[in-house]
Amino acid sequence: MPRKKFSLLYSTIYDLVRKVPPGYVTTYGQIAQRVGCTARTVGFAMAALPHGSNVPWQRVINSQGKVSPRTDGDGNILQRNLLEIEGIQFDQKAQLNLDRYGWIFLK
DNA sequence: TTGTTGACTCTGA
DNA sequence: CTCAGAGCCAACA
Secondary structure (H helix, E strand, O other), X not given: OOOOOOOHHHHHHHHHHOOOOOOOEEEHHHXXXXXXXXXXXXXXXXHOOOOOXXXXXXXXEOOOOOOOXXXXXXXXXXXXXXXXXXXXXXXXXXOOOHHHHEOOXXX
């Protein structure tokens, strides 16, 4: 089982992402504000996430309501595909409605 | 400790 | 998809 091989900050971020239910999404900025860091750091944490983890990384998108393109490859295509499977629909601009799909973390 | 890099966000034009 | 520039924090060499 995945052990604590991540820093406390990363673990906190991942734990937060795990609370997002299927069919909903959250933004880097929301997580950043919740854990007390910047959006870049959250994105960096997602990039460091190993493939096959129990973290629904696909539910994390940018403030524009779109999937952020990665430098690595076409993982964003997969991400969008996974979200559509969960019932999230994108419009013609490849964006989704955060008012409807955005998840608000409970305090 | 310094410099580089990154799945971001905001603002101005 | 409007586009470009600056700010921001953490990981890594």
